[in-house]
Amino acid sequence: MSRIIVISNRVSAGGGNQGGLAVALSAALRQRGGVWFGWSGERTDSFTGDINFQRRDGVTTATVDLEDQDIDEYYNGYANRTLWPLFHYRIDLAEYERDFAGGYQRANERFADTVRPLIEPSDLIWVQDYHMFPLGAELRQRGVTNRIGFFLHIPWPPRRLLNTLPEATTLVASLLAYDVIGFQSREWLESFADYARDELGGEIEDDVLRWNGRAVRLLDCPIGIDAKAFVEMTATPRARLTWRQMRDSADGREMIVGVDRLDYSKGLEERFLGYERYLLQRPEQRKEVFLLQIAPPSRADVTSYQRIRNTLEGLAGRINGALADIDWVPIRYVNQGYPRDVLAGVYRASRIGLVTPLRDGMNLVAKEYVAAQNPEDPGVLILSRFTGAAEQMPDALLVNPHSAEEVADAIHQALSMQRDERIRRWRALMDGVETYDVMWWSDRFTSALADVVQSNVENA
Ligand code: ADQ
Numbered sequence: 083m084s085r086i087i088v089i090s091n092r093v094s095a096g097g098g099n100q101g102g103l104a105v106a107l108s109a110a111l112r113q114r115g116g117v118w119f120g121w122s123g124e125r126t127d128s129f130t131g132d133i134n135f136q137r138r139d140g141v142t143t144a145t146v147d148l149e150d151q152d153i154d155e156y157y158n159g160y161a162n163r164t165l166w167p168l169f170h171y172r173i174d175l176a177e178y179e180r181d182f183a184g185g186y187q188r189a190n191e192r193f194a195d196t197v198r199p200l201i202e203p204s205d206l207i208w209v210q211d212y213h214m215f216p217l218g219a220e221l222r223q224r225g226v227t228n229r230i231g232f233f234l235h236i237p238w239p240p241r242r243l244l245n246t247l248p249e250a251t252t253l254v255a256s257l258l259a260y261d262v263i264g265f266q267s268r269e270w271l272e273s274f275a276d277y278a279r280d281e282l283g284g285e286i287e288d289d290v291l292r293w294n295g296r297a298v299r300l301l302d303c304p305i306g307i308d309a310k311a312f313v314e315m316t317a318t319p320r321a322r323l324t325w326r327q328m329r330d331s332a333d334g335r336e337m338i339v340g341v342d343r344l345d346y347s348k349g350l351e352e353r354f355l356g357y358e359r360y361l362l363q364r365p366e367q368r369k370e371v372f373l374l375q376i377a378p379p380s381r382a383d384v385t386s387y388q389r390i391r392n393t394l395e396g397l398a399g400r401i402n403g404a405l406a407d408i409d410w411v412p413i414r415y416v417n418q419g420y421p422r423d424v425l426a427g428v429y430r431a432s433r434i435g436l437v438t439p440l441r442d443g444m445n446l447v448a449k450e451y452v453a454a455q456n457p458e459d460p461g462v463l464i465l466s467r468f469t470g471a472a473e474q475m476p477d478a479l480l481v482n483p484h485s486a487e488e489v490a491d492a493i494h495q496a497l498s499m500q501r502d503e504r505i506r507r508w509r510a511l512m513d514g515v516e517t518y519d520v521m522w523w524s525d526r527f528t529s530a531l532a533d534v535v536q537s538n539v540e541n542a
Contacts, residue, residue: 084205085115087119090214106521109524117142117144119196122134124147146192155189156213158384159179159186163177164179168239171440195224197221208527211236212236229532230259231260231263234265235266237443238265241277258278266305267470275289301526303530308521309453312454316427316454320423324426336433337433338493339373341447342375342376344380344417350438359490360489360490368410372414426454429455429461433496437463442466459501459504461504464489465478465481479492
């Protein structure tokens with residue numbers, strides 16, 4: 083079995099409270115051997131390419147420090163100010179600066195130079211996400227003929243939006259140095275395929291893209307959670323304690339929960355407005371329900387994130403100010419992160435999981451909410467149609483998050499849903515969450531990569 087080199091912006095092996103992605107990548111690394119390479123998250127005065135190796139829980143990690151300029155232009159710049167908004171359909175927020183594009187390219191060249199000596203001839207190389215689009219092409223230029231795969235965790239935008247990016251075609255062409263490109267859903271895969279066909283003149287048949295003598299396999303590969311571990315976590319003392327605390331503090335009211343990084347893609351503003359609409363439409367229900375929104379701040383260096391934070395504070399304050407009573411507050415808005423077992427207890431205590439991103443590559447909170455439910459008395463998942471998860475979760479109440487009326491109707495439908503229907507929907511959702519878990523995802527991708535015929539690589 084080939085070793086595997088995992089390359090991602092950040093490396094998160096080891097530690098007790100890992101997310102599913104780190105669990106799955108660590109498992110693949112333990113099984114096959116290899117290295118997990120990426121940025122340390124640290125700054126250095128001048129880039130040296132010195133690698134810091136660590137071994138934790140049977141996984142070797144290799145990290146490098148970056149210069150301030152790289153961090154500003156590559157990470158805070160091109161990745162988070164240009165690509166992230168553009169790929170979430172927000173060209174109004176995307177910033178197009180040559181310095182960002184240049185810094186992104188430079189950082190990727192530095193990653194390629196640094197990781198190159200770690201690669202052995204038969205290794206599989208698996209590159210993760212939008213921080214690293216050009217890395218495969220950079221490795222090819224350094225003589226790497228290994229099988230290299232790329233997985234995109236976020237959506238792929240429509241062609242006409244992507245064309246607003248000055249270097250769009252070069253960026254996409256650089257992706258065709260990979261042997262396998264994985265997407266969270268058919269929708270993102272097809273959107274990429276359209277671009278490659280219409281803008282680059284590629285030919286596509288049976289999810290194989292042919293271009294310039296190369297064949298690139300496009301793979302529909304939805305990521306999941308570590309479902310078994312999540313179910314077990316709901317039975318831990320801390321999850322049970324949290325569940326009890328939440329039920330006590332709800333005091334007989336039904337709880338609706340939202341859990342998201344504080345990001346404009348998550349549709350938090352629209353969620354608050356949809357919930358407000360529900361309260362306005364059904365004044366008699368007001369004190370029977372409340373919304374708990376947990377949203378830890380992220381990417382605080384980027385202005386658009388400061389802005390969304392202010393907007394949400396204003397909106398939560400306005401709704402609470404207008405509708406609260408001395409014994410009831412409609413929205414509990416919390417800006418903290420919590421350990422995963424605490425989240426599991428919160429999910430389980432909530433009658434509704436309200437997941438309304440405007441765009442989301444997948445959305446794992448939807449899957450975690452399902453996995454945490456009590457099979458005898460499960461809650462209802464309300465899910466945006468514009469998430470990758472919606473393709474796999476037709477038994478959720480699917481909504482258009484832009485429509486406050488649809489969100490309000492779905493809240494009403496969920497709160498009035500009889501137990502047998504809740505159980506039926508939950509069972510169908512849970513089957514999917516258990517079958518298509520994060521280990522399934524990682525096996526599917528690595529098998530596809532291992533199956534690539536080496537002759538493809540000779541044309542690289
Ligand atoms: P994210 O945009 O970060 O991920 P998501 O898939 O929902 O979105 O994952 C967030 C994770 O952070 C979940 O595991 C959640 O439990 C955790 N989290 C959120 N709020 C938290 C809090 N307050 N405390 C503790 N943990 C919290 C990107 C893409 C997604 C894609 C994933 C994986 O944007 O579309 O599903 O990668 O590919």
